[in-house]
Amino acid sequence: MHKxxxxxxxxATAFMVSGCAIVGKHSVPIExxxxxxxxxxxxxxxxDGYPMLPFYTSVDLGxx
Numbered sequence: 355m356h357k358x359x360x361x362x363x364x365x366a367t368a369f370m371v372s373g374c375a376i377v378g379k380h381s382v383p384i385e386x387x388x389x390x391x392x393x394x395x396x397x398x399x400x401x402d403g404y405p406m407l408p409f410y411t412s413v414d415l416g417x418x
Contacts, residue, residue, distance in 0.1 A: 387415035
């Protein structure tokens with residue numbers, strides 16, 4: 355039983371680390387710079403790639 359739980363944990367960790375739609379980054383140009391949002395469940399096929407659960411937003415001024 356311990357081996358099955360360990361295998362499931364390793365597989366879940368590998369899936370999350372690989373970035374397969376779990377963690378996504380969405381960047382858009384804004385006036386005077388670029389806005390980047392990082393979050394969970396960013397699936398390109400559903401929308402414009404904006405994460406469903408954003409947890410970090412940054413703004414880089416002076417970059418286009």
